[in-house]
Amino acid sequence: MELEQKKTHTIDTVFVICLMLLFVLSALSVIAIGASVYQRNVGKMADNSSRRIACAYITEKVRQADQNGQVFVQEVFGSNALVLSEEVNGAVYNTYIYGYDGYLMELFARADLGSFYPQSGQKIMQIGSFDIEKVTEDLFKAVVVFDNGYNDYIYIARRSNKGN
Numbered sequence: 001m002e003l004e005q006k007k008t009h010t011i012d013t014v015f016v017i018c019l020m021l022l023f024v025l026s027a028l029s030v031i032a033i034g035a036s037v038y039q040r041n042v043g044k045m046a047d048n049s050s051r052r053i054a055c056a057y058i059t060e061k062v063r064q065a066d067q068n069g070q071v072f073v074q075e076v077f078g079s080n081a082l083v084l085s086e087e088v089n090g091a092v093y094n095t096y097i098y099g100y101d102g103y104l105m106e107l108f109a110r111a112d113l114g115s116f117y118p119q120s121g122q123k124i125m126q127i128g129s130f131d132i133e134k135v136t137e138d139l140f141k142a143v144v145v146f147d148n149g150y151n152d153y154i155y156i157a158r159r160s161n162k163g164n
Contacts, residue, residue: 047146047148047150050125050126050146051144051146051150051152053125054104054124054125054127054144054146054152055142055144055152055154057104057124057125058082058097058132058142058144058154058156059154059156061082061084061095061097062082062084062140062156062158064084065084065085065086065095066158066159066160067160068160070084070085070086071083071084071085071140071158072085072134073132073133073134073140074096076096076098076118077098077100077118079098079099079131080098080131080132080133081096081097081098081132082096082097082098082132082140082142083095083096083097084097085111091110091111092110092111092112093108093109093110093111094108094109094110094111095107095108096108096109096121097124097130097132098118098121098130099127099129099130099131100118100119100121101118101119102126102127102128102147103123103124103125103126103127104123104124104125104126104127104130104144105118105121105122105123105124106121106122106124107120107121107122126147127144127145127146127147128145128146128147128149129143129144129145130142130143130144130145131143135155138157138158138159139155139156139157139158140155140156140157140158141153141154141155141156142154142155142156
């Protein structure tokens with residue numbers, strides 16, 4: 001009885017190696033495509049989130065200060081700013097929300113303060129520009145322009161009037 005010897009061919013080995021290489025390349029390409037899709041989605045979500053945050057911040061600030069007509073628009077630093085007035089221990093203070101040097105800024109200062117510097121405010125978030133105008137007696141239009149060129153317009157209604 002003769003023992004059968006197994007003959008291995010080099011083509012068998014090369015075929016297995018090529019098949020394994022094809023599997024590895026396929027797995028890497030699927031991972032790369034998935035990472036690209038994930039990165040694109042995260043970028044879009046971040047842009048959407050910053051747009052919503054800016055508008056929600058401005059709207060919420062107006063709603064918090066909306067008492068007896070204490071919300072108004074005033075020109076500060078050469079552009080319009082949203083001013084929220086309040087009385088603290090007998091003294092009147094203003095909160096100014098304005099755009100400066102690529103940021104949405106907030107500054108809390110006494111109303112009788114003659115002048116102050118725009119960089120004195122607290123940076124809220126990075127934007128391109130901010131403008132607000134009074135449309136009617138009880139309606140404001142805020143325009144926030146973001147770094148990517150996207151413009152967001154919000155209309156904010158003041159619910160209270162002076163003397164109410």
